[in-house]
Amino acid sequence: xxxxxxxxxxxxxxxxxxxxxxxxxxxxxxxxxxxxxxxxxxxxxxxxxxxxxxxxxxxxxxxxxxxxxxxxxxxxxxxxxxxxxxxxxxxxxxxxxxxxxxxxxxxxxxxxxxxxxxxxxxxxxxxxxxxxxxxxxxxxxxxxxxxxxxxxxxxxxxxxxxxxxxxxxxxxxxxxxxxxxxxxxxxxxxxxxxxxxxxxxxxxxxxxxxxxxxxxxxxxxxxxxxxxxxxxxxxxxxxxxxxxxxxxxxxxxxxxxxxx
Numbered sequence: 677x678x679x680x681x682x683x684x685x686x687x688x689x690x691x692x693x694x695x696x697x698x699x700x701x702x703x704x705x706x707x708x709x710x711x712x713x714x715x716x717x718x719x720x721x722x723x724x725x726x727x728x729x730x731x732x733x734x735x736x737x738x739x740x741x742x743x744x745x746x747x748x749x750x751x752x753x754x755x756x757x758x759x760x761x762x763x764x765x766x767x768x769x770x771x772x773x774x775x776x777x778x779x780x781x782x783x784x785x786x787x788x789x790x791x792x793x794x795x796x797x798x799x800x801x802x803x804x805x806x807x808x809x810x811x812x813x814x815x816x817x818x819x820x821x822x823x824x825x826x827x828x829x830x831x832x833x834x835x836x837x838x839x840x841x842x843x844x845x846x847x848x849x850x851x852x853x854x855x856x857x858x859x860x861x862x863x864x865x866x867x868x869x870x871x872x873x874x875x876x877x878x879x880x881x882x883x884x885x886x887x888x889x890x891x892x893x894x895x896x897x898x899x900x901x902x903x904x905x906x907x908x909x910x911x912x913x914x915x916x917x918x919x920x921x922x923x924x925x926x927x928x929x930x931x932x933x934x935x936x
Contacts (some may be wrong), residue, residue, distance in 0.1 A: 717720055719822035720761050722749050735899035740794055747782055750791050750827075756928030758798035759828040762788040770773045772815050772886040772888035776823070776874045785810060785867040785874070785894060788825040791900070795827055801815040801932035805896025806835050806842075806905070814920035815888035816913060820909045826923060830895055831855075859911045863897050866906075871907045881912070890912040893922035 714720070721738055727750045727857055729737030740760065741748040747766055753759040761785060768775045769891040775781060792808045811826040837854055844863040851860050864871040873892050881887050889912045898904025913920040 702780065715819060718761070718763055718820045718824055721751065722765055723821070723910060726751070728767055729771055729818055746782065746787055748787055749918045754801065756828060756930070758795045758930045759826060759928050760794045762791055762825040762827060764823055769821050769825045769918070770815055771812050771874070771890055771892070772819060772884040774822065774884060777878055783868050783872065784825060785872060789867055792827055795829060795930070799850055800929050801933055803829065803933060804899035805901040806830070806838070809893055809895040809926050811893045811922050811926055812891065813923060814891050814913060817921035819889065826926060828926045828928055829932050831925060831927040832932050832936060834925045835895070838895065838907055842904060844904060856923055857911060859909050859919070859922070860919045862908045864904050864908055867894065873897045875910055877910050886914070889920060891920050893925055
């Protein structure tokens, strides 16, 4: 006797509808959650989703924006209310990559600084430049093997501590302790060319092994970086009481936006 297909039961129909709704709801965050278990998750988001979407439809897909000319994307991180990431559209592993020091390397720090506006859009207010920060982790303190610069708010007490460097002579390192760890701090007047933070730190970290241990944070030296300059904050796993990450100096809750 031939088999006949029965219509799904109401329960099964409900399950199918629920599953479909969940699939739609999770699409935007599924790849980002994958980052916890897949060290190439960010690269996959950029290379398989955002760039192809921009090329095919003129829209950035899962990303906030895709700049094909400058070869980077901005992605909203699922951690925090305002944190965004700048990620190259080229395959660049991280701070240790010789690519970031190449003569024709993109100005990722300058582009990331310009992209701080997405943080301000998230908190719906304009923030002084010394309350905004950019940060990259060392090879040994990151979960992803695609270069990404964190863009977010600074902890208020860290900004207060860094205020004593607001008038430092540009181009000179000064040592300080922040959040219990040792950092060296240099005030600069731009984030490009010789003042590119990668180049500044690489000046005395001469190979990829040394660079792999470094972390860099950039913030405004004062309320207006254009007027006051920027502070390049650096530490490494190779110094006493050093740090391979400065991400703890950022506040992913962005309490400064609420006056905290």
